[in-house]
Amino acid sequence: MQEPQFHKLTPRAIRVWQWGNFIGNLFFFAIPAAYAAVFGLDGFHFWMVVITASIIFILWQLSIFLTPYLSWKNWRYAIDEKEIDLKRGILFKTRTLIPLSRVQHVDTRQGPLLRWYNLSSVTISTAATTHEIPALDSVLANRVRRQISTYARLAEEDV
């Protein structure tokens, strides 16, 4: 009768997300750029470009320096013999429960950024949904994957 044991992601996840957002959200500057290309830069249009660009700049900075930290702070996961329990969300707090007997397959994935930091993400698929534990140490991720698949095999049932 106790709360399952929740774990946090590694703090390195913050770095990954920071770089990810740094590069990924750079593309949003294409919006004012395209606007400038179409309408030119005089008078009213100049201010439109300045305003959108500065809004995007602020959001971009936030997505680098604030949100990665917050979402790391809010991420929790727990795995036991019966369920996977995921808690996440900065504004919208979500808590998801996946019965292990429903897990169809688990895989670990690693993009270039994650590989640089020696991290992996674990993806858990059921017959209906797919969930991801985004950034775990590679060794840990493999252990988690093995753990889930072992438990899932024990809990084997039909769809």
Next chain:
Amino acid sequence: MSEFQRQHPVAAVSRALDLIRGNFITILVFLFVGAQSETFPFLWWIGGGFAFLLILGVANWWRFLFKVEDDMLHIKSGIFVRKNLYLTKDRIQVIDITSGIIQRMFGLVRLDIQTAGSSSRQAAIDAITRDRAIEINRILRRGTQKSDTPEDEITELAQEPDEILNRFKLPHKELLIAASTSGSFGIALSIIATIFSQVEPLISESEMFEYLFNMLPSQTDTMMIISIILIFIVFAWLISFFSTLFTYGNFSLEVKENEIVVSRGIFEKKRITVPYNRIQAIHVTEGIIRQPLGYASIHLESAGYGDGKGTGSIVLFPLIRQSEILHLLNDLLPDYQKEHEGIRPPKRALRRYLFRSAFFITAATALLYWGMNFNLWIWIFPVLSVYWGWLKYQDAAAAAGDDILVLRSRRLSKSTAYIKKKRIQDATLIQSPFQRMRNLCSIQMYVASGDHGKSFRVKDLEYNDGLKLLNDVRKNGIEFSELVDEQVVNKKVPLPGWG
């Protein structure tokens, strides 16, 4: 049955027709374009097209082989790329026997064997004799039974798995009501719109349209627009009326030892077999027109892909009186515990319901009214939306039984879902910042259904109640430490609450 077999040659034709049906609009456009070109005679286009499709169909037929062997259906298909498909008995979710018009001319059927996931979409045998289909059906089904029943019961069951224990039919009156209140109305409207948008450029060039266009400005008033809209609506209604009539004519629902068999259709006959242990969830939908008339429809979620679009929903009963739903469900699914004490969202959630429903509509109306000088009457929409929000609040409820969850909510139509706890794929509790402020939460349960699963959700429940529901899904019954003492006792409602 252990030799590879071909389908009946008619498969080639039905395959070609399937291709035509699948690309109907493209073909139509091609024909119109072709009709305008001078270099190629029109008939050549049609003839060549048909010949090509027929050759494709024949090639497909020639290269399609299937056999049943060792409790397994093995299909080889593909003209150039050979595909081998093995379906084991234990994994079969739904067996579906259809006979379209062409198949029926030759006394044939189409056999669809659905397993969970979309890869089984190819596991369809287009044209085989009815006897063989039934034989395959029986062989494959015996397997599913075997895996679930202890050894000593097999012989007993194997002898009479086909015995019909109970049969339900759809009375003519109900069929007519179902057709005239059919929800496929919107779909029909969108079909008309698509056809119109495809055909429109062609008509607009014709002289008649020009003539009409010249006439229009002198008459463009609200009456004109309204009458055009009315004509559209009547057409859409007629289409949906007849399509429902043809789809659900001859409806019957048979209850057998281990499975439910739904058969329906006037021109295209369909016969769907769902084993009991493959039912993922049941949900009852009371449409916005049907509910005041006291009717509802019952659907079943299966992990097969169901009707076309990749959702696993199967219509279990197209139209039924609300007062009879419980009788039917009791006959059909005695192991589902039906009546519960449900929890409703607390009073303080009401304003969230109203706000959510009315906000955008009110904003849009205000914009139209003041910005574009619309008639005063459009304010009826915000009023209706407030009412809609109130209805949604009234209908939202959830309950947990021993092994079952009941979730009731309304979008446009009111839907009551019965989900066995062990069928839940994932249970989620969501709290937005505003909900957190008011200590509310939304819950969402996913079941397997078709390719993507289906979710049922109830919004703005008391946070504690949401946690309890989530807790109920847990198997090992760990209590949440966050569970705060129960301060508020909610009004309890009887679920499902059909008269």
